[in-house]
Amino acid sequence: MTHKGKLLFAGAAMFSALIANSPVAAATVITAFTTGPFSLGNSLGTLPATKLKIGNTYDFTFTLEDPLGTTTSTQIQAQLLAHNSSTPQLMQYSLYTGTPGSGTFQSQSSLDYSPTIAFSPAAGDYYLEVNYIAANNEVAGGTLTAAVPEPASWAMMLAGFSALGVALRRRATKNATMAA
Numbered sequence: 001m002t003h004k005g006k007l008l009f010a011g012a013a014m015f016s017a018l019i020a021n022s023p024v025a026a027a028t029v030i031t032a033f034t035t036g037p038f039s040l041g042n043s044l045g046t047l048p049a050t051k052l053k054i055g056n057t058y059d060f061t062f063t064l065e066d067p068l069g070t071t072t073s074t075q076i077q078a079q080l081l082a083h084n085s086s087t088p089q090l091m092q093y094s095l096y097t098g099t100p101g102s103g104t105f106q107s108q109s110s111l112d113y114s115p116t117i118a119f120s121p122a123a124g125d126y127y128l129e130v131n132y133i134a135a136n137n138e139v140a141g142g143t144l145t146a147a148v149p150e151p152a153s154w155a156m157m158l159a160g161f162s163a164l165g166v167a168l169r170r171r172a173t174k175n176a177t178m179a180a
Helices: 001-022 151-179
Strands: 028-032 042-051 057-064 072-080 091-097 104-108 116-119 124-133 140-146
Touching: 028 042, 042 057, 057 140, 072 091, 072 124, 091 116, 104 116, 124 140
Parallel strands: 028 057
Antiparallel strands: 042 140, 057 124, 072 116, 072 140, 091 104, 091 124
16 A cells, blocks of 8 residues: 555544534433423413433423412422433523523522422523533433412411501591591
């Protein structure tokens, strides 16, 4: 083999090795919360189980419609499936309004085993973007919950407003008697 042939063969071998060992480009995976859009009439959504890989971007989309409660809470949990284990792993995510890739940042969860974000919602499109996972092959799953006041909370609010109304009426009656 000539010197030029050896150089050409070595160059081709190096080029092939570089291509074979180059990392696979990261992907953006967009998954919708099921049973949306969400409102007080449909207050619970489920995040479909999604296997996560480090290096990919994961955006979980949902839409909120009126009427909405005063607080909405989102929660995602992750578990490691390697070796048939279900040990929870650390993860972190951020909440955005708008569409994936061009949304407006709202809030970020803590780095936790079961992170949660609470926010005051408005009608519109939202997405959760996973910022951190501890290991490949974790499976993310969770819920979107629109909080509705419990009956006991309603009763306490009504009792408070009633007491306030009685106090204001007595005060008005007392002031009218003193003026006469």
